Amino acid sequence: xxxxxxxxxxxxxxxxxxMRIYEYLHNHHDHPTVEHIYGALKDSLPTLSKTTVYNTLKxxxxxxxxxxxxxxxxAHYDIVTDFHAHFQCNNCHTIYDIPMQREHVVNxxxxxxxxxDVQLTYRGICRSCQQTTQVE
Amino acid sequence: xxxxxxxxxxxxxxxxxxMRIYEYLHNHHDHPTVEHIYGALKDSLPTLSKTTVYNTLKxxxxxxxxxxxxxxxxAHYDIVTDFHAHFQCNNCHTIYDIPMQREHVVNxxxxxxxxxDVQLTYRGICRSCQQTTQVE
DNA sequence: ATCACCTCTGTAATGATTACAATTTTATAA
DNA sequence: TTATAAAATTGTAATCATTACAGAGGTGAT
Numbered sequence: 001x002x003x004x005x006x007x008x009x010x011x012x013x014x015x016x017x018x019m020r021i022y023e024y025l026h027n028h029h030d031h032p033t034v035e036h037i038y039g040a041l042k043d044s045l046p047t048l049s050k051t052t053v054y055n056t057l058k059x060x061x062x063x064x065x066x067x068x069x070x071x072x073x074x075a076h077y078d079i080v081t082d083f084h085a086h087f088q089c090n091n092c093h094t095i096y097d098i099p100m101q102r103e104h105v106v107n108x109x110x111x112x113x114x115x116x117d118v119q120l121t122y123r124g125i126c127r128s129c130q131q132t133t134q135v136e
Numbered sequence: 137x138x139x140x141x142x143x144x145x146x147x148x149x150x151x152x153x154x155m156r157i158y159e160y161l162h163n164h165h166d167h168p169t170v171e172h173i174y175g176a177l178k179d180s181l182p183t184l185s186k187t188t189v190y191n192t193l194k195x196x197x198x199x200x201x202x203x204x205x206x207x208x209x210x211a212h213y214d215i216v217t218d219f220h221a222h223f224q225c226n227n228c229h230t231i232y233d234i235p236m237q238r239e240h241v242v243n244x245x246x247x248x249x250x251x252x253d254v255q256l257t258y259r260g261i262c263r264s265c266q267q268t269t270q271v272e
Numbered sequence: 273a274t275c276a277c278c279t280c281t282g283t284a285a286t287g288a289t290t291a292c293a294a295t296t297t298t299a300t301a302a
Numbered sequence: 303t304t305a306t307a308a309a310a311t312t313g314t315a316a317t318c319a320t321t322a323c324a325g326a327g328g329t330g331a332t
Contacts, residue, residue, distance in 0.1 A: 015298090015310065034288080047296095049312045054289070056310095073209060073320080074288070085241075087249050098246045105221075105241055105256060110234045113223050116260040120241060124252040151279065170319080185281045190320070192280095209289080210319070 010063045020045060021056050022065065022079075031069060031076035031086075031095045071095065071121065083118070089126035096126065146199045156181060157192050158201065158215075167205060167212035167222075167231045207231065207257065219254070225262035232262065 003022055004014040012018060024037055032040075038053045057077055060066040069076040071088050076095065083102035088095045098120075105120055139158055140150040148154060160173055168176075174189045193213055196202040205212040207224050212231065219238035224231045234256075241256055 013298095013309080017311075047312075051290085051313075052311055070206065070209070073206070085246070087246055087251075089249070090252065096249070100241075100243075100245065105236075106258075107236075109236065110221070110223055110258050112263045113225070113232070113258070114261040114263075114266055115223075115258050116226065118256075118258050120254075120256045122242075122246050122249070122251050122254050125250040127248045127250075130250055149278080153280075183281075187282075187321085188280055 007065070010065050012059060012063050012065065017045065017048065017052060018056055018059075021053065022060070025060075025066060025077060025079045029078065029097075031078050033074050033076055037077070067117075069095075069119065069121075085120035085122065087122040087124070087126065089129055090123055091125055091129040094126060094128075098122065143201070146201050148195060148199050148201065153181065153184065153188060154192055154195075157189065158196070161196075161202060161213060161215045165214065165233075167214050169210050169212055173213070203253075205231075205255065205257075221256035221258065223258040223260070223262065225265055226259055227261050227265040230262060230264075234258065 003019045003026070007014040007018060007022060020041055021037060024040060025032070028036075028040075034050065034053050034057065037057075038048065038050050041053075042048050057066060057068075057075075060077075061068055064080060066077050067080050069078065069086060071086075072093075083100065085098040085100040086095050087098050100120060102118060105118060106115060139155045139162070143150040143154060143158060156177055157173060160176060161168070164172075164176075170186065170189050170193065173193075174184065174186050177189075178184050193202060193204075193211075196213075197204055200216060202213045203216050205214065205222060207222075219236065221234040221236040222231050223234050236256060238254060241254060242251060
């Protein structure tokens with residue numbers, strides 16, 4: 001589906017800026033931060049303001065177009081796809097997607113409450129860093 | 137076990153300040169923040185500095201005496217007990233402990249990496265707020 | 273007593289995020 | 303088209319949790 005149509009279908013007016021931000025997220029699944037997105041787009045959108053990136057992501061979040069993932073005091077964003085967990089390496093800070101079914105982590109113990117979001121994150125040393133780096 | 141002995145056993149020299157902070161955590165399992173701990177102790181420890189609370193919690197964290205739980209850009213602390221998940225209400229911001237076995241959320245998909253910490257958090261509207269509050 | 277080391281303190285800096293008011297753009301109506 | 307209202311975008315300033323840092327205070331060993 002075209003970006004404009006998809007935004008429209010989710011209740012977001014598809015301005016040029018919003019489409020560019022959405023498309024950046026669509027093409028980059030490495031959990032970018034506001035800084036990443038702003039840095040990547042500011043050359044081709046010279047008037048872009050960081051506040052606009054914040055505002056747009058907040059809007060996308062409300063409309064459930066993106067998912068927010070807060071790791072070490074910084075928000076990372078990902079377009080909404082299947083539920084999955086995340087592993088972040090304490091050494092290289094890469095965030096890996098980890099397959100996980102939502103049903104698997106939502107059980108009777110929590111269903112007394114109304115769940116709007118589930119976040120499962122692991123931290124540690126990733127496979128790659130274990131093999132190539134000495135971490136003391 | 138006495139606080140002093142326990143800190144010592146974990147490699148932390150049991151100064152008076154450290155014991156008081158540890159005991160506060162031991163007696164308050166409502167996931168306090170630095171602000172909470174500082175606010176609660178400053179009357180009986182008039183020279184206490186907020187930096188000391190930060191430093192002490194960082195030390196406790198390294199020695200695995202406490203667990204850090206970052207929710208909406210603020211760190212919350214809990215003395216280490218059994219593994220469990222957390223639910224935070226978007227309305228009243230209370231954090232509930234949710235029973236959950238660690239083995240249940242650590243499976244083959246993530247074990248390629250070396251895991252140091254696992255965090256499973258739910259957000260939504262808690263049972264109490266659903267019954268007593270209209271949330272639009 | 274001296275010295276080194278650890279603990280604690282207070283202020284200043286950092287850095288992500290939000291508030292806000294102004295400006296620009298877009299949509300709507302006359 | 304022009305006027306006007308509404309929405310989107312912008313830049314600056316404020317906020318707030320956390321960290322850096324340098325100095326003060328305490329403790330223990332020799």
